[in-house]
Amino acid sequence: MYQPRFKYNDRIVKSLMSIEKYKNTVEMLPLPKDIEKELRKEAKLKMTHYSTRIEGNPLGLEEVSEAIMKNRDRQGLKAEQEVRNYWNALSFLSTSKRLKIPISEDFIKRLHSIIEVRGSGRRTEESEYRGPTRPGVLFAVYDSVTGQPEYIPPEANDVPQLMKSFVAWINSDDARELPAPIRAGIAAYQLLTIHPFYDGNGRTARALATYILSIKGYDLKGFNSMEEYYVSDLQGYYTKLQMNLPVLYYDGRNNPPDLAPWLEYFVLIMEKAFQKVARIAQNKYKQQIDPRVNKLEPRELIVVKLLLTKNGEITPKEIAGEFNVVTRTITEWAKEWIRKGIIEPASGTERIRTYKIGRAYSDLTLSDLGYVETDQ
Structure with a gap:
């Protein structure tokens, strides 16, 4: 079974404490149902926009809103379809939370299949893990500027066992005992490290982290969106994910590295996002107060x-x-x-x-x- 490695430091602990404070603030503020609905819709729209923007989607926030309102499923531009897919994936997560669906390999495959719907035809129930590439073709994550490989994931033959081990950890007692933000951060990192699909791994990893946080009550009533903070510093986001590790998975990432640098960044982003939500909720409350x-x-x-x-x-x-x-x-x-x-x-x-x-x-x-x- 996968065993992540990290140690708490002062910065991680400080962010975790702040997260709890802002979480309690939002939970204790009574807001009218229409205001809550408005904040949830706005957060969902931002999550859709910024998570797809990280992967290069060119649509602006208003264009994303228009694409979703069209609700034409798999019609229109590829960029429009991509944002509708992510919107639908977040709806799937909301339903899964209500039904208390546990995280499994099938769950992750289903989530990915919604995120990666392409073209017309019947919607597949589940995605399949990537297979071997053609001879002479290197499956890697490439730098968009230099064209050089930034990360070479594990071989396709190793993906099924790595995913089995990863999901076993998510559902283990050790993982459940961790604070939800830490568990979500580790899950996002490891899914990206395995890179089990040809495409859509980043969006799927962020969506999975969102689900882990939401089922543990860390979605701030659905008002939270962390992705916009990643977009504001994309280079920092990618740098923290890389953690100065070797490009090739088998050169050091196969033996779990110390995840403290990534987790420190992940909970800091959560802290900033939660602080903003708490401030917005307080302002909305004051506007409604007698x-x-x-x-x-x-x-x-x-x-x-x-x-x-x-x-x-x-x-x-x-x-x-x-x-x-x-x-x-x-x-x-x-x-x-x-x-x-x-x-x-x-x-x-x-x-x-x-x-x-x-x-x-x-x-x-x-x-x-x-x-x-x-x-x-």
Whole structure:
């Protein structure tokens, strides 16, 4: 079974921690369904555009959108068909996630067959691994400028066993114990290293990483797109994948190299992408938020939340416990809150025993404050 080799370093750990922070931010923000749908569609469009752009697709973002909207399947320009294929592949992944389809060789072959549909005729159910090339023909990844081989993958005869070993690792306990970003990064790297198909390996590897992240909840509600960051620095992307290793697979890549340089880059790109999604989600949330909530100071926001989670009434002692202050301090703060109409006395006259939420704020919900309803 394939056994990747790497060690965590400070940069990898830092990025993983940031990824978790931004992931939690997005998950906790309540957004209207139409806004979520808009963000998912935009992310899917960007993933389609940028993942195909990495492989040389010339269409711009608007042209990609138009090609998808045409929905003519295998008609039109090759570039249009290519982006529709990737869009369909992402739809396939979404359905597979809902159905909890495990990753297998057949799954990867099916994914590739959707990505690589060409011309008219019946759509094949699964792709086949590449076979031997003609005598005198070298199967390699070539530099688009120099024309020289950048990477010479393993021989076709070795591909079936390498893929079997690779998929066994994906489904192993060792792989499942890894953080999802690390597992996805390793999977993308190794599929590209094996290069099991004649074409479409890059798109398939990125799509596979997307699936691994999504089934573990790292798709940020479907808002995430990492590919645009690869496009912004394509040379850096390819350099990190190469890791200064020999061109020929059998000269060092067959004995798993240290993947830390690639994983460091992969999780850094994730961190940047997640940070952007969190910022967009926060901005969308603020645009939808009740203007009354925007006027609340941090302490006032906490008091309103307490009242919404305590059946509408709360004692000065309970508020004091939340802020770790004495009850007398809450009595003083409460005067201002009452003046603003945020709270009202619920019981007691000269000495208030409990407070309730003010009439002007009584229709607020936890979602209005930015909390999920399960906090109740």
